[in-house]
Amino acid sequence: MADVKNILFIMCDQLRWDYLSCYGHPTLKTPNIDALAQRGVRFNRAHVQSTSCGPSRMSYYTGRYVQSHRAFGNFVPLPLDERTLGDYLRPMGMRVAVDGKTHAEADIASMRLRGLDPQSFLGVLSSEAGFEPYDRHDGVLVDSAHEDLARNLYTRYLKDQGYGGNNPWLAFANSGADAQGQVLSGWSLRHAQSPARVPEMHSETAYTTRRAVEFMKEQGGAPWCLHLSYIKPHWPYVAPSPYNSIYSASDVVDAVRHPTEKNNPHPILDSYHRHEASVSFSNDEMRRTVIPVYMGLIKQIDDQLGELFDFMETQGRWGDTMVVFCSDHGDYLGDHHLGEKELFHDTVSKTPMIIYDPSEAANKTRGTVNDEQFVEAIDLVPTFVEAVGAKVNPDRLEGLSLLPLLHGKTPTNWREFVINEFDYSFRTNTRIELKRPIKACSMITLRDKKWKFVQCEGFRPLLFNLLDDPHEFNDLGASPQHQEVISHYSLKTLSWMLSRKRYTTANDVYVRDWLKDDRFSGMQIGVW
């Protein structure tokens, strides 16, 4: 009998690892998330598998690296033969649902070909990366009346509160207004400090948290896994009052950047330096405007989690629920002369990861920080599966169960590096500038405790010595003295690629035992 009955899998979008007080931010205070860390383990070497929302999330949900699950970009469907968290946990009798964002896309072509009705229950699960869409909402990027209200409950909620128009998500929850009541679109970073045009209770973060409470109430004593997936602090950087003004310019930490980073940079970096978000976030006035709001959005999440955690206390859920807090990737915020995410720096690939395990075996690690082991987003699926007493599928899952670490065991043969894969084919301007074919824009980053090696299709690699240069200012990829290190890491990356779990329709047991199959009981080959 497992000690873990339920799983609360909390994710923020675009939350940097270092924007929480428990991870060392000097002025942003996140006491509720810090308290979770006190109850569990805070991992200090946690990395995501991609620095873009969609592929990173699909790695979280499948327990597989990007080239294995194959959803290599945002809005790229997970192929129909992939398996997700829901496929592993649902057979254990758990309700597996999402409240918030997933970036899941339906593989409609395959569904049609196989006769799977997208509207059927199984069709919906396949479309939603295995989650029951209890209240899925990813934000509304469309500037017209196309939005399907039946499927976007948060937009419907806003309309029910009287926030009208084509897109109340943008016009009210993610925009401000000037003194004359003119709308200040959340798409313009200069409007960041204006409060959202909804009171805090109607904001996305508060709504999403309330829905989590409702879900838990609905479940009563029945087991569940809820993916509570906040869209914030992802852009639009607009916060409801008072969170728009809790922090000010004096709370903004300096950008981690060095002028030499712009001297003859790697061609991909050179192109990224010219992106509009990079230029914007290189402007310190802009950073002083936006970052306090980014911090306010995180503060709001922390406050909301405080309420949720209190509710869980009243229900006794801390006794039977594993709670995870993580993020899908970071945000450059001007570091390295860059804005937004993507690419490879720790700024974007390192994320917070806090895990509370209610079981007695975890008592000895409560409140500790794991500075030693590299953990990856793909580790959550096997951790959850093992925590609820199911069997980890070794033929598909590429992550490692973190239960041994949570239970204070010193693992042998733990991974020595983490992997981040990013494909810039969707970055039209960079792809065209660099004259790259769509299918040849891949970057694979292998990072261990000393080196970060970035293999770039069609270009020289990048290399950083993290011991001498922890901020990754000095790219050694073109250094003649480092060609031996580069060869060594090229081979390591290759060997990693070759050992991916691509072959999922015949597992080791099947291969080992095929001759024992009754179907071949009569066969003899080559007998004279």
Place this chain on the structure above:
Amino acid sequence: MADVKNILFIMCDQLRWDYLSCYGHPTLKTPNIDALAQRGVRFNRAHVQSTSCGPSRMSYYTGRYVQSHRAFGNFVPLPLDERTLGDYLRPMGMRVAVDGKTHAEADIASMRLRGLDPQSFLGVLSSEAGFEPYDRHDGVLVDSAHEDLARNLYTRYLKDQGYGGNNPWLAFANSGADAQGQVLSGWSLRHAQSPARVPEMHSETAYTTRRAVEFMKEQGGAPWCLHLSYIKPHWPYVAPSPYNSIYSASDVVDAVRHPTEKNNPHPILDSYHRHEASVSFSNDEMRRTVIPVYMGLIKQIDDQLGELFDFMETQGRWGDTMVVFCSDHGDYLGDHHLGEKELFHDTVSKTPMIIYDPSEAANKTRGTVNDEQFVEAIDLVPTFVEAVGAKVNPDRLEGLSLLPLLHGKTPTNWREFVINEFDYSFRTNTRIELKRPIKACSMITLRDKKWKFVQCEGFRPLLFNLLDDPHEFNDLGASPQHQEVISHYSLKTLSWMLSRKRYTTANDVYVRDWLKDDRFSGMQIGVW
């Protein structure tokens, strides 16, 4: 309007490229297949993608290399998100069916997960590699009464003719009898020359051909693609009278082998030399017993095809039907001290490939031999798709349409090498002897006009200079003078691997145009 309305896709199992008179066999006469070559093009550099039935066939059916379609061994299901010939041709209004063998396996786990009933029409198509199982039969390897007669029409046919017992396929169609009427099992090679216990008309090859005639009659004028897929000359090497005795020991050509091949061979070859089939076929008495029957089985196929081709003549089918003749791999028959197939020599990876195109554009190539271009099994799907006027899907298909070659055009940038992938994990004895993990038994062979390079997971590669050593006797894989060639070919193999079409849920158009999608019409990122 395409000139090709129907496709007759004929395959033999385990037919060597050099066991047809048009390919140069000195005594085996195959006038009907030769006549097909006279009507079309005979390719003299045709190679399959794997030297094992299942993976080779799945490459033929998907138009993709083994590591792309992922059915890496016999009895390994094609993943549910793969597409096959049937998926491409059926939307063109063609009936796409199989008569004979496919080795297709159902991905039952994925079908269950996605709610696809294996008994439904779509479920059956998914289970049968996209073919309607008009009369699928792969042979009956089970030595008991398990066989599902509803699905194995040939066994049912035999029972209807009065051939009883658990397995009439083995006991009658694939076994002989001694003078006392005692059954001589077809599993023993020493029984090869005894005639089958059924008259020729009830043998597998004759039955399968008749079923093709019935299919064409049923279709009348409606368009079709029929995969006429003979199990023969695959073992059991048992032929019905008179084909068991048409050829004799004097017709058996010498084995292509050299004593030095057994001096300190590569560890994988060393293990294969000890397989029972290798030991048997290294015995010349055994070769003289079995090979005449192997030849007789081919002769029977040729005679049967003669009848089928005559029938097609009466129906006017030569005016609207593309006809292909090929094989899934060869048979060592004692060459290189080996029996059976698998591995990498041209003996098993090179196959016959003859294509008749009824269109006028093909007139200028009729009766020619293409000695120049490398063609691969994966080329048939794009050839068929283009021939019937459908659009070739560039995001999944890895083969090249052969229409330009059939129409006498000189292609630019044609492929310079062929690839064969083989995984010996299913070869239990070799895998255990060599102490290889199940997931680490891959061999990839890259063959161009000069070199054959075989990359072996966990072992040194093999290398042959085909210009100096066309019979592949002299493995240069350990030669210090060839390390530069080896490095070059290692990189070439790697680069080939990296360019596989793994990402099938978002094509180039999707990536190029995503920003034009209405869903993102309102989005702005990083604007100050």
